[in-house]
Amino acid sequence: MTTRTGYVHGRPDPGLDAFLRERRRLINLAYRLLGSLAEAEDAVQETFARWYAMSPRQQEAIASPGAWLTTVAGRICLNLLGSARARRETYVGEWLPEPLPDRTEWIDGRPGVAAEADPADRVTLDESVDLALLVVLEAMTPAERVAFVLHDVFRYSFVEVAGIVGRTPAACRQLASSARRRVRASRPSTTASAERALVVKDFKQAWEAKDIGALISLLDPDATATADGGGLAATFVRPIEGAGRIARAWIEIARRRPDDMAFLERTVNGRPGLVALQRGRAVTVFAFDVADDRIRRIWVVRNPEKLRSWKPS
Numbered sequence: 001m002t003t004r005t006g007y008v009h010g011r012p013d014p015g016l017d018a019f020l021r022e023r024r025r026l027i028n029l030a031y032r033l034l035g036s037l038a039e040a041e042d043a044v045q046e047t048f049a050r051w052y053a054m055s056p057r058q059q060e061a062i063a064s065p066g067a068w069l070t071t072v073a074g075r076i077c078l079n080l081l082g083s084a085r086a087r088r089e090t091y092v093g094e095w096l097p098e099p100l101p102d103r104t105e106w107i108d109g110r111p112g113v114a115a116e117a118d119p120a121d122r123v124t125l126d127e128s129v130d131l132a133l134l135v136v137l138e139a140m141t142p143a144e145r146v147a148f149v150l151h152d153v154f155r156y157s158f159v160e161v162a163g164i165v166g167r168t169p170a171a172c173r174q175l176a177s178s179a180r181r182r183v184r185a186s187r188p189s190t191t192a193s194a195e196r197a198l199v200v201k202d203f204k205q206a207w208e209a210k211d212i213g214a215l216i217s218l219l220d221p222d223a224t225a226t227a228d229g230g231g232l233a234a235t236f237v238r239p240i241e242g243a244g245r246i247a248r249a250w251i252e253i254a255r256r257r258p259d260d261m262a263f264l265e266r267t268v269n270g271r272p273g274l275v276a277l278q279r280g281r282a283v284t285v286f287a288f289d290v291a292d293d294r295i296r297r298i299w300v301v302r303n304p305e306k307l308r309s310w311k312p313s
Helices: 018-034 037-052 056-060 065-088 131-138 142-153 158-165 169-185 193-208 212-218 243-256
Strands: 219-228 261-268 271-278 281-291 294-301
Touching (some): 018 065, 037 065, 065 158, 131 169, 131 281, 158 169, 193 261, 193 271, 212 219
Parallel strands (some): 219 294
Antiparallel strands (some): 271 281, 281 294
């Protein structure tokens, strides 16, 4: 018997796409919870491993396999977030979320994925994966992050969230409220994507022209630049603060740029960004937070382990 979730006696029905929809949904959830596609894929793989470890009778006794999978994936992510805090204390430099390319830029055949990479392995790029929001989520407690993402992004009820977080619905409501305040305090940008793209384009042109005055004019006076090399790629270890200091640092980068490196305008987590290509390989991804025609924050990801999704060109 085939259920509405697309399972046949506890196994995915190859004639339906419900299994792929479940996987896609869980990947999207886990990436927002963890900020890492690699960790999200591991969490979803572990979720399905637990499903298949059950007997057919145990599987058939579950009224809603989709809800069960969400609960298990949420709890796995909650545990991973707790252990990630300890791991990141020993991380070399700043830790930034893994940036994702536009769907058309997604690399097929990345490690562990067949060349015909299914869309189920891709993350839906919307405002909830804006790198600015993911960075704010990193500052939250694991419980706050899970409650906020499940309720405010995926619209789960606080009763459902409570079953995942292991707290009362009232406590989960407070967690989500606290997380919401953190997001509002970060002054989320409402600048339209087209306007952001123009600012990023102007920044790229000023950078390539080594025009320090133009760079400073495009940066908020209190702008911050943060880089993530993970000890695997050379970059500045501590954030650079202030428009003048950032502009001078970027001029120095331009002067040291290898002849075979090109900077291209690309979409990063659904927002206008830049990608540095060297010998056809993405070696750096730049994401920007733009407000009032000024760049407030720049995130530079150079850790090669976080660039595995970017297609060689």
